[in-house]
Amino acid sequence: MTDFHHLFNRPVRLLAPMEGLTDPLMRQILTQIAYDLGRPYDWAVSEFIRVTHYPLPAHTFLKSVPELLTDGKTKSGTPIHVQLLGNNLETMSQSAMTAVNLGASAIDLNFGCPAKTVNNHKGGSVLLEEPEILYAIISSVRNAVPSEIPVSAKIRLGYTDTSKMYEIGQAVKSANASWLTVHARTKVDGYKPPAYWDKIAPFTELGLPIIANGEIWNADHAKCCAEQSATPHLMLGRGAVTRPDLIANIHNGATLDWQGLVPYQLAFLHDDTDNQGGLVGRYKQWLGMLTKGYTEAESLWQIVKKLKTKDDIIHALMQPMHPSA
Numbered sequence: 001m002t003d004f005h006h007l008f009n010r011p012v013r014l015l016a017p018m019e020g021l022t023d024p025l026m027r028q029i030l031t032q033i034a035y036d037l038g039r040p041y042d043w044a045v046s047e048f049i050r051v052t053h054y055p056l057p058a059h060t061f062l063k064s065v066p067e068l069l070t071d072g073k074t075k076s077g078t079p080i081h082v083q084l085l086g087n088n089l090e091t092m093s094q095s096a097m098t099a100v101n102l103g104a105s106a107i108d109l110n111f112g113c114p115a116k117t118v119n120n121h122k123g124g125s126v127l128l129e130e131p132e133i134l135y136a137i138i139s140s141v142r143n144a145v146p147s148e149i150p151v152s153a154k155i156r157l158g159y160t161d162t163s164k165m166y167e168i169g170q171a172v173k174s175a176n177a178s179w180l181t182v183h184a185r186t187k188v189d190g191y192k193p194p195a196y197w198d199k200i201a202p203f204t205e206l207g208l209p210i211i212a213n214g215e216i217w218n219a220d221h222a223k224c225c226a227e228q229s230a231t232p233h234l235m236l237g238r239g240a241v242t243r244p245d246l247i248a249n250i251h252n253g254a255t256l257d258w259q260g261l262v263p264y265q266l267a268f269l270h271d272d273t274d275n276q277g278g279l280v281g282r283y284k285q286w287l288g289m290l291t292k293g294y295t296e297a298e299s300l301w302q303i304v305k306k307l308k309t310k311d312d313i314i315h316a317l318m319q320p321m322h323p324s325a
């Protein structure tokens, strides 16, 4: 079995999969900013793609992960790993193979999704209750795809509580997962702070690379998370959308001020997607999150929230903006 430790010979920094948030456009913008600030993401993980009773066709992958058309990388060269969610061994394995044939450089398996519809169909975090199923899914996909393609897993600490952590870790390890990402909360914790970084530490004894995730909003959090979780490898989620310079700030203290961020917001708004109506909503979603990271975003938000067209929003964005009091 191929060993992927060499990918971890420096602390890796990953952009988290976030369905409806880190879509291909947002991935492109955030990975570009990181690249321009001198600390590119090592990779990003796609939003989950759900696999049910049928193997997914190629076009589903190309729609969700259009980066597959450009060597599996964003414009700035950041690899995108394809994340699958499901519990059907055959269709998961066949779908993983399709993704690999399309050029996916790695497959990640989602065992963290808290969504009711997904959990009711025995997908996502509910599988943490049954480590033997986790094992079966990971090993089935692992055995189906070529050994040089990493197959990783992303989990939470448990479903209702953390009592099955040990069994979950053993299942992931014995299924030969290439590495493991741990979101330091249970499904029941949802997205409520805190994240229990110290609970990640026992997973580092498994002997496979462990990536810590959850509630990293600034460089201090990154430092504490790495210390408490006993792993230097971090995945950044909402914090990376709120402060797109977070990765650079963790790396060497670099920041991107509001004026510096404006061109990237304009690039977002100028995207030539077919879904121009959706673009306005998605930009508003991003701006709403930016209000937590930039005081200037708050003043802009007061204006933009009433605007309906992309042109009006672009016009507002291009006006000089001052930090709100």
Ligand SMILES: Cc1cc2nc3c(=O)[nH]c(=O)nc-3n(C[C@H](O)[C@H](O)[C@H](O)COP(=O)(O)O)c2cc1C
Pocket (backbone or CB within 6 Å): 016, 017, 018, 019, 020, 021, 046, 047, 048, 083, 110, 112, 113, 154, 183, 191, 213, 214, 215, 216, 235, 236, 237, 238, 239
């Ligand atoms: C809107 C949203 C969508 C998410 N979608 C996914 C997903 O598709 N796959 C996944 O593994 N995790 C998903 N997550 C979880 C994140 O990857 C991450 O584990 C979580 O947000 C904790 O990190 P953070 O506190 O840094 O945001 C999602 C989180 C959010 C907020």
